[in-house]
Amino acid sequence: MGMVEGKVGLVTGAGMGIGREIACLMAEEGAKVVVADFNTEAGEATVQRIREAGGEAVFVHGDVSDEAQVQATIQKALDSFGRLDIACNSAALSRGSGPIHLYERSVFDQTLEMCLTNTWLCMKYEIPAMLASGGGAIVNISSNASLRGQAFNTAYAAAKAGVNTLTQSAATEYGHQGIRINAVSPGVIRTPGVEKYFKEQPDMAKQLEKQSLMNRLGEPREIAEAVVFLLSDRASFITGQILSVDGGGSVKK
């Protein structure tokens, strides 16, 4: 029996990278999966991969930083599978980097919307659906940038620190109603979102490998393993936690 057998799950940003692996592993472990993304081609490709492997999935197009689209996404999940048990909020987009004194206010605001506000909006609509299903579990995807700050990436780091506090606060609000809420904080993971920087700066991957105790980047599947565990009943007494999955990068001196 799969770890999330019979559950209905939602993954935002499931079109590629970490979100895609989470959606695929959820399906492998027995869940019916709602694949949410604003990139239709990528989202449909994830659904196809799940179906080819014998799983069940539907694609929902939507921008999760827009409240009406989040509401419509959750409604589509309920219309498709009748309930919502587990969700991973992985979608995020950083809108640029640079020193604060040269950073545009509009870019700061957009980064917060795409990394923090979106996570809050998703929980706002996932939680009532889970309450109606008798409980559930949520994992928000944070980042190690949130743990010690990150120079020239201040908006993203602050947004992800917000995701951590949001996770702990929400866990406190809903624990007694049967909803567990945790965050996974990845180190540097080889995804399309990161590899685009490697094309611009070929030495960057080598430098980033040194951030982990294992001298390598992480793979999306390694994040998915932690997320699906936290969403499963095997993690039944774990809530309000921020779990770094980073090859030990967060403890490296």
Ligand SMILES: NC(=O)c1ccc[n+]([C@@H]2O[C@H](COP(=O)([O-])OP(=O)(O)OC[C@H]3O[C@@H](n4cnc5c(N)ncnc54)[C@H](O)[C@@H]3O)[C@@H](O)[C@H]2O)c1
């Ligand atoms: N890759 C890393 O090294 C790393 C490290 C730490 C944290 N993270 C976090 O992991 C998560 C996934 O990162 P990734 O590297 O796989 O990203 P990615 O850019 O490879 O993929 C992100 C996916 O999310 C979708 N998306 C983004 N914003 C969206 C929105 N508002 N609505 C709907 N879909 C949206 C994109 O279309 C894309 O399919 C993010 O929260 C990111 O901040 C990644």
